[in-house]
Amino acid sequence: xxxxxxxxxxxxxxxxxxxxxxxxxxxxxxxxxxxxxxxxxxxxxxxxxxxxxxxxxxxxxxxxxxxxxxxxxxxxxxxxxxxxxxxxxxxxxxxxxxxxxxxxxxxxxxxxxxxxxxxxxxxxxxxxxxxxxxxxxxxxxxxxxxxxxxx
Numbered sequence: 001x002x003x004x005x006x007x008x009x010x011x012x013x014x015x016x017x018x019x020x021x022x023x024x025x026x027x028x029x030x031x032x033x034x035x036x037x038x039x040x041x042x043x044x045x046x047x048x049x050x051x052x053x054x055x056x057x058x059x060x061x062x063x064x065x066x067x068x069x070x071x072x073x074x075x076x077x078x079x080x081x082x083x084x085x086x087x088x089x090x091x092x093x094x095x096x097x098x099x100x101x102x103x104x105x106x107x108x109x110x111x112x113x114x115x116x117x118x119x120x121x122x123x124x125x126x127x128x129x130x131x132x133x134x135x136x137x138x139x140x141x142x143x144x145x146x147x148x149x150x151x
Contacts, residue, residue, distance in 0.1 A: 034042070
């Protein structure tokens, strides 16, 4: 009978120390005043509560796994998308470098074209000057102020 009493105390001691729950001494008094059937009912109730808590925990774990699976799938998709974006950025950077080289080349060609145009302008001015001088020499052959252009 004392073994049964010790078992009663152990059952009620498991919840001791938690805030809002009775102390060990109170549990011993309650356990000693209960019959064996009442103790079995209390233990059965506690076991049912524990089973329900375990089932809720299992559901939380299952939900967590589902969320984790969805998150992993989303991350995989986003990783693939980021890879595509990086490839596009590389392509754009290459295109920008090529465009920059083409602009430099066009700038050189424009500068060369301007130099050629300047030389052509000077040649045309020289030809016009020669034509004017020769025309003046033909029109005014006795005018000594007009210098002769060497041939």
